Amino acid sequence: MTITRDDVLAARERIDGRVRRTPLLAPSASDDLWLKCEFLQHCGVFKTRGAFNRQLAAIERGELGDAGVVVASGGNAGLAQAYAARELGVRATVFVPETAPVVKVERIRRYGADVRLAGREYAEAQQAALDFAREHGAAYAHAYDQPEVAAGAGTLAEEVLDDEPGIDTLVVAVGGGGLYAGVAASVRGRARVVAVEPRRIPTLHDAIAAGHPVDVEVSGIAADSLGARRVGDLALAAARLEAPVSVLVDDDHIVAARDDLWQRHRIASEHGAAAALAALLSGAYVPTPGERVAVVVCGANTDLTSLA
Numbered sequence: 001m002t003i004t005r006d007d008v009l010a011a012r013e014r015i016d017g018r019v020r021r022t023p024l025l026a027p028s029a030s031d032d033l034w035l036k037c038e039f040l041q042h043c044g045v046f047k048t049r050g051a052f053n054r055q056l057a058a059i060e061r062g063e064l065g066d067a068g069v070v071v072a073s074g075g076n077a078g079l080a081q082a083y084a085a086r087e088l089g090v091r092a093t094v095f096v097p098e099t100a101p102v103v104k105v106e107r108i109r110r111y112g113a114d115v116r117l118a119g120r121e122y123a124e125a126q127q128a129a130l131d132f133a134r135e136h137g138a139a140y141a142h143a144y145d146q147p148e149v150a151a152g153a154g155t156l157a158e159e160v161l162d163d164e165p166g167i168d169t170l171v172v173a174v175g176g177g178g179l180y181a182g183v184a185a186s187v188r189g190r191a192r193v194v195a196v197e198p199r200r201i202p203t204l205h206d207a208i209a210a211g212h213p214v215d216v217e218v219s220g221i222a223a224d225s226l227g228a229r230r231v232g233d234l235a236l237a238a239a240r241l242e243a244p245v246s247v248l249v250d251d252d253h254i255v256a257a258r259d260d261l262w263q264r265h266r267i268a269s270e271h272g273a274a275a276a277l278a279a280l281l282s283g284a285y286v287p288t289p290g291e292r293v294a295v296v297v298c299g300a301n302t303d304l305t306s307l308a
Contacts, residue, residue, distance in 0.1 A: 002237040003147050003185045008154035015052040024163040032292045036160050039300035046298045047080035050152030055084050057148050058139045067138035072129035074122050074227055075104030077143035082113035095125040101224050104301050123229045144178030145232025154182025160294050171295045173275040174204045175226030177235025184238040195244040196279040198222045203231035205246050221251040225272030253282035262307050270302040
């Protein structure tokens with residue numbers, strides 16, 4: 001199962017007018033580093049793109065009945081699906097693990113979704129959502145490993161290369177891999193992708209090494225947003241088509257990158273979103289001289305009291 005740029009372009013047309021075109025900012029005129037400010041997206045996260053694409057496609061096919069849509073999420077996918085459902089007049093049920101950040105769960109409820117706690121990890125919440133879909137006939141929206149969800153995420157890469165066609169490299173954080181799969185589909189043959197993961201949750205890295213998705217332990221500072229137990233099939237398929245530069249970053253480097261985003265740019269990033277920049281600041285990824293790099297800052301749903 002793979003997605004193509006045609007899927008991404010179809011998603012861009014479908015969600016046009018529903019999502020924000022987020023800015024691409026260069027920190028300084030002499031710098032070859034751009035920041036894709038996806039933290040300014042509706043719900044403060046890139047996943048809103050995929051949520052609209054999934055639900056609008058389901059509406060087009062007549063798949064949404066009275067039970068609406070159901071999703072399992074550590075927070076951000078639930079936020080996005082709940083927001084899209086509210087805007088489209090669709091019922092939404094969101095299963096979250098008991099460890100989901102309170103700030104995200106409260107916002108999901110404010111968007112009008114029915115929030116249900118299930119287990120301590122994403123995988124347990126996902127099983128509960130699948131059971132709900134089968135029992136009630138709800139349209140299931142995967143948090144990351146679903147073609148419409150990943151293609152929606154990839155629309156941000158179209159914006160990056162529209163704004164700066166000379167970009168050589170896009171750096172993205174990887175959890176379950178939906179963002180990576182979508183971005184890879186968008187830029188394949190036009191730019192390289194650096195896939196960044198916390199060292200303590202190396203889902204894509206370990207899957208590439210094994211040749212198939214493998215379970216990993218979920219822990220660390222970015223587990224609330226990058227805490228998938230295994231990478232999705234779409235991400236691994238994308239890696240097989242064109243191997244990304246796969247790098248791992250330590251938790252302390254993620255914390256330092258998040259602090260840097262706040263102190264230098266006043267960007268309130270969640271730890272998972274800061275992982276992409278951590279690859280550059282830590283030296284895990286070193287661009288070649290003159291390489292033009294865009295870092296996707298993909299989410300801002302964080303506890304603001306933790307920013308100094």
